[in-house]
Amino acid sequence: MASKALKSKITNAAIFITLFAIAVFCLAPFVFLFVSSFKPGAEMIRNGITFKLDINNMNLNNYKLLLEGRDGIYLYWYRNSLVITFLGTVLSLFFTSLVGYGLAIYDFKGRNFLFILILIVMVIPIEILILPLYKLSISLKLIDTYWGAVLPFAVSPFAVFFFRQYSIKLPRELLDAGRIDGCTEIGIYFRIMAPLMLP
Template sequence: MVGKKGKKASQWIVFAVLVVISVLALAPFAFMVISSFKPGQELLRNGVNMEINLDAMSWKNYWTLFTENNGIYLHWFKNSLLITGMYTGFSLFLSSIVGYGLAKYDFKGKNLVFAIVLLVMMVPVEILILPLYKLMISMKLIDTYLGVVLPFMVSPFAVFFFRQSSVSIPKDFMEAARIDGCGEFRIFFSIMMPLLKPAFGAMMILQAMNSWNSLVWPLIVLRSTEKLTLPIGLASLITPYGNNYDMLFPGAVMSIIPIVIIFMLNQKAFIEGLTVGGVKG
């Protein structure tokens, strides 16, 4: 009886701790949502707070967000969606093929290639910015979407993750498919990709978040105001000459929606993928 009571008490303690952590994690988002309905002048006077004054709050900021400067926010939103879609799609496709090849095929230099992948994971992105920038200039990809996507199209972390996920899949599936006359590409697309669905779900969330929140590299490559992404556009609303809170807070709230949708659609696969990706190869 004492054991059951102690177990139940520990469960309540864990639950209470998780509730506290959840509240602390959601508090900044709550501040942001409430502030998005307040006039910018009030935020300048009183700062960001949780005070809810229904008389002062309205949907005007959201209307301003989509109408000011000829709807420039919609251009930023569209650019981020396009770049994130391109980056996530190419990254998942190419990284999964490389990771699968490193896990299931034996070839000369295989261990060296995998060691290079691990080494690149340890290199800070900031070190690569200058040579990558010179490369984009030589390829005439400055101020283009492809210039933002191309340098990081194959993610070392994604390659490592797919490699670890592929290691856990028995080679018997591949051998059976070869006996039935399947080619190597058909084996990957028809057999391995469905088995790697949890890994794809996890990587889709992580890669989409990485691209959606990227600031430094798009800021370096992009030039035209119409081609800027959301992080750059929202950052431009804060200047030494004034802060456009009327657009900043509702814009930040709207920018969260695509990532939330992606996470909700891939939540189950995300949890399963993190577990499968932890298999030691």
């Protein structure tokens, strides 16, 4: 019994040391970038990769350049990233959960065929779709707009598949209870089913 406990402790210690080493290996580049952000460029070139920070030469010029350099273009890029990420996430969650829910709950003609088409789209490499999506964006005059970056990827076949598989497990009794209480189908989705899909 004692040998099993000792073996378990040794195993746990080995796992901890391994995971700690992996964490250090993964976090080291971020620590290096953070430390280097306070160094002048000449010092970085002279000293190479080092985690040492000289307090006397420490300055915030890199951050000043980030905020003010090239007429604030970097902040503009960050804003673009935030807007596109936010809109893309919200639209993708809304549309894919709605489609996945519909495919799982409602029985209509062609449902299985539609689901198979979605599965087929999953295996198509994104590189094949780039040119048609670009031409479609040109025809809809979405080039150089937020919507041009968001709408082509607002519906992900994998996310539809994921939400369909999850919605299959949702209890049908809740739908019936919602209908008895006078909820519309859209109301059932937003008031009952969508909250159940939240993490």
